[in-house]
Amino acid sequence: MKNTLISTIPGKTAIEEAHERIRPYIHRTPVLTCESINRIAGATVFFKCENFQKVGAFKFRGASNAVFSLNDEALIRGVATHSSGNHAQALALAAKKKGIPAYIVMPENASGVKIEAVKGYGAKVIFCKSSLDAREKTLEKVVNDTGATFIHPYDDYRIIAGQATAAKELIEDTAQLDIIVTPVGGGGLLSGTALAAKYFSSGTMVYAGEPMGADDAYRSLQEGKIVPSINPDTIADGLLTSLGEKTFEIIQREVQEIITVDDDEIIAAMKLLWERMKIVVEPSGAVPFAAVLKSRKLFSAKSVGIILSGGNVDLTKLPF
Amino acid sequence: MKNTLISTIPGKTAIEEAHERIRPYIHRTPVLTCESINRIAGATVFFKCENFQKVGAFKFRGASNAVFSLNDEALIRGVATHSSGNHAQALALAAKKKGIPAYIVMPENASGVKIEAVKGYGAKVIFCKSSLDAREKTLEKVVNDTGATFIHPYDDYRIIAGQATAAKELIEDTAQLDIIVTPVGGGGLLSGTALAAKYFSSGTMVYAGEPMGADDAYRSLQEGKIVPSINPDTIADGLLTSLGEKTFEIIQREVQEIITVDDDEIIAAMKLLWERMKIVVEPSGAVPFAAVLKSRKLFSAKSVGIILSGGNVDLTKLPF
Numbered sequence: 001m002k003n004t005l006i007s008t009i010p011g012k013t014a015i016e017e018a019h020e021r022i023r024p025y026i027h028r029t030p031v032l033t034c035e036s037i038n039r040i041a042g043a044t045v046f047f048k049c050e051n052f053q054k055v056g057a058f059k060f061r062g063a064s065n066a067v068f069s070l071n072d073e074a075l076i077r078g079v080a081t082h083s084s085g086n087h088a089q090a091l092a093l094a095a096k097k098k099g100i101p102a103y104i105v106m107p108e109n110a111s112g113v114k115i116e117a118v119k120g121y122g123a124k125v126i127f128c129k130s131s132l133d134a135r136e137k138t139l140e141k142v143v144n145d146t147g148a149t150f151i152h153p154y155d156d157y158r159i160i161a162g163q164a165t166a167a168k169e170l171i172e173d174t175a176q177l178d179i180i181v182t183p184v185g186g187g188g189l190l191s192g193t194a195l196a197a198k199y200f201s202s203g204t205m206v207y208a209g210e211p212m213g214a215d216d217a218y219r220s221l222q223e224g225k226i227v228p229s230i231n232p233d234t235i236a237d238g239l240l241t242s243l244g245e246k247t248f249e250i251i252q253r254e255v256q257e258i259i260t261v262d263d264d265e266i267i268a269a270m271k272l273l274w275e276r277m278k279i280v281v282e283p284s285g286a287v288p289f290a291a292v293l294k295s296r297k298l299f300s301a302k303s304v305g306i307i308l309s310g311g312n313v314d315l316t317k318l319p320f
Numbered sequence: 321m322k323n324t325l326i327s328t329i330p331g332k333t334a335i336e337e338a339h340e341r342i343r344p345y346i347h348r349t350p351v352l353t354c355e356s357i358n359r360i361a362g363a364t365v366f367f368k369c370e371n372f373q374k375v376g377a378f379k380f381r382g383a384s385n386a387v388f389s390l391n392d393e394a395l396i397r398g399v400a401t402h403s404s405g406n407h408a409q410a411l412a413l414a415a416k417k418k419g420i421p422a423y424i425v426m427p428e429n430a431s432g433v434k435i436e437a438v439k440g441y442g443a444k445v446i447f448c449k450s451s452l453d454a455r456e457k458t459l460e461k462v463v464n465d466t467g468a469t470f471i472h473p474y475d476d477y478r479i480i481a482g483q484a485t486a487a488k489e490l491i492e493d494t495a496q497l498d499i500i501v502t503p504v505g506g507g508g509l510l511s512g513t514a515l516a517a518k519y520f521s522s523g524t525m526v527y528a529g530e531p532m533g534a535d536d537a538y539r540s541l542q543e544g545k546i547v548p549s550i551n552p553d554t555i556a557d558g559l560l561t562s563l564g565e566k567t568f569e570i571i572q573r574e575v576q577e578i579i580t581v582d583d584d585e586i587i588a589a590m591k592l593l594w595e596r597m598k599i600v601v602e603p604s605g606a607v608p609f610a611a612v613l614k615s616r617k618l619f620s621a622k623s624v625g626i627i628l629s630g631g632n633v634d635l636t637k638l639p640f
Contacts, residue, residue, distance in 0.1 A: 274600055311598030
């Protein structure tokens with residue numbers, strides 16, 4: 001018996017199957033609109049509120065699809081990853097829903113709140129030094145010892161197909177969109193969104209917003225090859241990672257353009273969303289809206305879908 | 321031609337008519353749920369998100385119903401009120417939607433943000449000293465000079481019928497609720513909610529949460545007569561006013577109990593809503609949830625609807 005591992009770029013059916021697979025477990029998050037935001041942006045904007053998703057971010061979609069795609073033999077051995085961010089919580093909760101073990105390698109300097117959240121979902125946390133090398137070696141040992149399946153946070157077609165379901169729902173819940181905009185970090189959400197638009201809403205273009213302080217995806221598209229993120233520095237701490245091979249291939253083919261924004265623009269966009277829409281969005285989640293505000297001409301009078309990717313933010317350390 | 325002024329307690333039909341009247345102008349706000357909130361509360365809680373309503377509060381429902389109920393003759397002369405809070409913005413926007421003048425008497429020490437918001441909706445702002453006496457006298461002069469119709473913020477059956485539509489929608493969008501909880505200030509939302517529950521969901525009980533520092537409604541129910549709020553002091557600045565005669569009569573008849581909570585309990589409830597649900601709720605809006613967390617036994621394992629009344633808060637002055 002083999003895993004139903006997707007070894008090629010997910011097609012329309014793979015995304016539909018992913019959606020059916022995770023539907024009972026995820027929130028079908030609302031799509032919100034706001035007149036004053038539309039006035040300010042000069043466009044009609046539809047916000048897909050993945051900040052309301054379980055664990056507070058779209059990451060639960062991909063993690064659920066990856067976990068629920070495993071065969072019985074693999075399920076027993078559990079899943080593993082290294083992450084100190086939303087993917088760690090997402091994988092821990094997906095494993096809990098399936099009643100299987102999750103092994104999360106976290107740097108020993110990770111925030112206490114995040115460690116507690118992962119443990120709260122019943123995952124086993126394995127600490128390591130904070131270097132990427134230490135994280136990868138520790139993960140390798142965990143996988144060898146336990147036989148758990150490593151679930152990469154983004155460079156995995158099961159993850160990409162899962163993330164694609166956010167845009168699929170957005171498309172189902174709105175009239176024809178001219179453009180969909182997402183943030184881009186490792187590219188799981190962006191590549192999934194590009195595939196969903198291609199299959200379910202042909203004619204809808206896909207753009208991304210990216211922080212200037214972590215603009216590896218922008219530069220990768222410019223140079224036609226993956227340019228890794230080196231010493232990224234931005235308030236959008238969910239977008240520090242570099243593109244993967246699988247996500248880059250899809251993004252290069254299907255994404256129109258990446259718009260870079262600086263931290264001041266991200267903070268201003270974030271504050272507007274909080275004030276006008278009364279929702280909590282993390283800096284990374286505000287990046288696509290910052291891009292829309294910046295490139296006014298491009299989006300002018302258009303019908304624009306934005307995926308608000310997450311809402312996990314320390315309320316005692318707000319940038320405004 | 322007379323105004324369609326409701327001169328008795330709104331019946332089922334009056335609330336249904338109010339809903340039809342305002343439906344094209346209001347947001348049908350979503351009802352959100354959150355597993356971790358349910359776990360913490362020990363109940364199944366359905367949040368009616370009036371913080372997402374236009375002007376950021378349920379007040380737009382009542383103001384719209386009042387304005388759209390006026391006859392043509394009254395419409396030409398416009399509407400007037402004195403308020404420095406959400407009612408001022410709500411009335412200004414309702415008047416704008418109808419293309420009629422709105423005269424808003426505001427104390428000269430009102431916050432610049434609020435004054436600008438009201439002016440932004442095209443209303444004429446008339447300043448006065450901050451005493452209640454000055455506000456009432458100034459309003460009287462404005463009404464005499466312009467012939468505008470005074471729209472009271474809560475002690476008006478058109479307002480009460482409008483506010484009732486929030487609970488009506490909540491009832492339509494959920495399975496049978498055991499209890500609905502609202503905040504109480506002047507009592508417009510609470511009395512409207514009590515009527516909606518009576519007509520559209522018999523068997524659903526209605527409770528209210530009230531700040532200890534402005535517990536006039538609690539004391540009024542205890543003493544069987546209106547006990548005015550004197551020098552109220554609470555972070556829940558939308559709930560400082562006293563009950564009116566019309567709201568008190570309905571509340572006395574239809575509301576089960578008022579639960580008082582202190583400011584620490586309000587702030588803790590507010591923070592939980594922001595952190596777990598990723599929504600911006602003002603202190604007044606968090607009061608009913610604070611009441612649910614406090615009276616755990618009463619709500620234990622129940623199906624509870626909460627009206628999150630508003631989300632207008634200064635993000636640079638958060639209490640956490």
